[in-house]
Amino acid sequence: MTAVRPRRSVLYMPGSNARALDKARSLAADALIFDMEDAVAPDAKPEARTIIDAALRDGGYGGREILIRINGLATQWGRDDLAAAVASRPDAVLVPKVSSAEDLERISFEMRRLGAPAEMKVWAMIETPLAILSLREIASFAARPGSRLAGFVLGLNDLAKETGAQFVPGRAPMLPWMMMALAAARAFGLVVLDGVFNDIYDEEGFAAECRQGREFGFDGKTLVHPKQIAPANAAFVPSVEEIEWARVIVDTFNRPENADKSAIKIDGRMVERLHAEMAAKTLLLSDAIRRTDSLALAS
Structure with a gap:
């Protein structure tokens, strides 16, 4: 049986904030996502690459799993982000707006060209309507020889934006997307993480989403604030x-x-x-x- 790694709490950290990355060394999150995409302003993206690289070279993150979220390759920042991410040697590169297996093929080609070690994985953000319609195809990329694909991260904010679906208690409009993504991930041996909860002051609402995510079978939850770590860790654990x-x-x-x-x-x-x-x-x-x-x- 393959080794099991906890991913109860996976915290997004703004890559342009050196103090935040330093603080992350003392946080009890199972994994950290150093973000070059949404959390970083366009004019700060080059600096974010440098800050992330320095933080990872300094180390001190213990056994925490480290992912770097790049901008998509089709953007003006994507290729430089990927080159910087590979050089920084995280555990995985998190790719936004993956909508087809071809997106993963392009990432894989570039990572090979850049000399990424075989153990450096790829995680796919599932956050577009086309991704939902292509989930089997995307997940099946994991079965290809030499594939780096290791997991899915749900981007429900982007899906809500693209579809007009509303966030309501219980997330009824989003349940089909969530369960389809989970089924596709499990069919091909992938980890799958629930999306973020935006209101950091709604502790009851956050706890309810964590319970729901675990009941549905997700491995953990992506987080937007350190105060969400302890409740997520408590929720995604066997009783x-x-x-x-x-x-x-x-x-x-x-x-x-x-x-x-x-x-x-x-x-x-x-x-x-x-x-x-x-x-x-x-x-x-x-x-x-x-x-x-x-x-x-x-x-």
Whole structure:
């Protein structure tokens, strides 16, 4: 089974703000997105590349996963952003407004040309109507030999802008997009992150969206402010009851007398082997979260 990495809280940080990137070293987010796109004014984009590069060369981010969001290659900044991002050696490059597999092919070609190491991944922002209509095609790029595609990040603000859909409690207008993106991601082994919650003072609304995201199956949530980190970390974690039940399932299926059984009764419930696989993933995630949180406390 592949290694599990927590991505409960993934915080956008403005790449042009050196103080913010410095503060990020002490934040308990599982991952950070150093942003060259929406969070940076056009005249500050060259400076943002320099600031991000300096921050990553200085290090100090521990085990946090680092993504750099570039501007699209079709923009006047995109190619310089990508070159700077590859040189800065993040864990992944986050590409905005991916609408087709061809967009990912272009990014992959440029990254190879720039000498990006094989372990540097690509994440795709799903934030256009065409992306929603092309989700299977985009996700299937992960199955191509040498593909770097590792995950989806939902950009619901852009989708709302392009479609006219409104943000309402429960996000009913957006649920089809969310579940289609999640299904496509899972079909090809990708991580998928829920979109941001814009009102940083609405703690109840944010908590509700985190619960919804976890119930739907998302790996975590993208964030716009550090105060959202703790609630996201608390929401996207298996409960004590889930962990205990997962351990019972795994232990029961691991008994020699159950080795060839596809379904068994546990505490009056019929449990299939697929549930044992799900339980094993729950335990791996729980262990990974515990290690991540221990490192955060030590830093």
